[in-house]
Amino acid sequence: MKREESGPRTNGALREAHDEIRETMPEYKRILIVKASSLGDIVHALPTLVALRNRFPKAHIAWLVKPDWAELIEGHPDLDAAIRADFSLWSWPRLISTLRHERFDLVVDLQGLFRSGLLARLSGAPERIGFAQGREGSPWFYTQGVWLPNPQGRPWRLIEMHAVDRNLAVAVHLGADVSHPQFRLGSSPGADQAIEAVLARAGVRADERLVAVAPVDRLRVRSWPLDRFVEVATVLAREPGLRVVLIGGPSERPYAEPFRQAVGERLIDLTGRTTLPDLVAVLRRASVLLGNDSAPIHIAAAVGTRVVALFGPTSPLKTGPYGDGHVVLRKPLACSPCERSTCANVNRYECLTSIQVQEVVGTTKRLASQAPACGELSRTAARATCT
DSSP: OEEEEOOOOOOHHHHHHHHHHHTTSOOOSEEEEEOOOOHHHHHHHHHHHHHHHHHSTTSEEEEEEOGGGHHHHTTOTTOSEEEEOOOOGGGHHHHHHHHHHHTOSEEEEOSOSHHHHHHHHHTTOSEEEEETTOSTTGGGGOSEEEOOOOTTOOOGGGSSSOHHHHHHHHHHHTTOOOSSOOOOOOOOHHHHHHHHHHHHHTTOOTTOEEEEEEOOOSSGGGOOOHHHHHHHHHHHHTSTTEEEEEOOOGGGGGGGHHHHHHHGGGEEEOTTOOOHHHHHHHHHHOSEEEEESSHHHHHHHHTTOEEEEEOSSSOHHHHSOOSSSOEEEEOOOTTOSOOOSSOOOSSTTHHHHTSOHHHHHHHHHHHHHTSOOHHHHHTOSOGGGGO
16 A cells, blocks of 8 residues: 655746746736536645735736635635636626626636636736646637646646645746735634534544544446445444544535434534535644545645545655645555546556545544544634644
């Protein structure tokens, strides 16, 4: 079994470039970030928002986002406005009108698709920046393209560079300092209070630690077997001082039943019962999160909660939990990472099924034991100090 202790992967060359660029870069006053989806990708773009705010402290910065994910960034301390857009064809005339009315002088396209590039062009912004290796012809619509280091000539999404650092390359192009990436994912007092009430009703003691478990990914090929998650949760719930919190969206409610049957009253089942602010509050409150390569591991890392991430077909170098203190468990096979949406291995999903329950239990217990207990977390104003 291969353990990979993750940590900051900010490219050293990026950190050194901003001073020279800053001397010649205009002082933009109205900036639009385009990163509409998905949830994990939006989290990966947050350090770029923070870097742009530090670079342009007086600018009005807005973010174009799908309604499903807007709650994650609304209220972010470095964002002035979130523009919700469902991107359906009928909504385009109104959306384009809204963007033109805002009179942006810079659009930063972090999505890198034809649709996002076209919207950047139709916004009327005189300057439009995106990835020079973007997909679907998106670079056609940019006035400036940001080249990423790619000595092996791979497609843009297959470059061995973490998604956070890839986005930060655009900030560097604009003269920002990215030497200390920050997510600054804000908290919602209402959500924090709601989660505290849920935990109180579940009888969580001040000396107990919460282990959040996110067992379902939208792609089967990235999902560790559900029965193994159930086995891990059952073992962890029996450990003195640990409580297991199950998280997931409304569509994942059927997957919660085997956990309820196996774990019983020691399980706190929040599947399908949390808003995005609630999810952030739960993960900030947890001592550790166990999950697949999916959005919850990135939210947890963003709020300073340690992560045990189970990786198979995808590369932790590109989408692993960002920051210090996390652990990635994976099996180094010749075919992994393949970055495919279907498994071509004769031994189906071998890269994930080779990860053993005992390894996951032991790693999760170790990380949980190193984190503060619930009583300490509830009294801590800044969660980042509890990592």
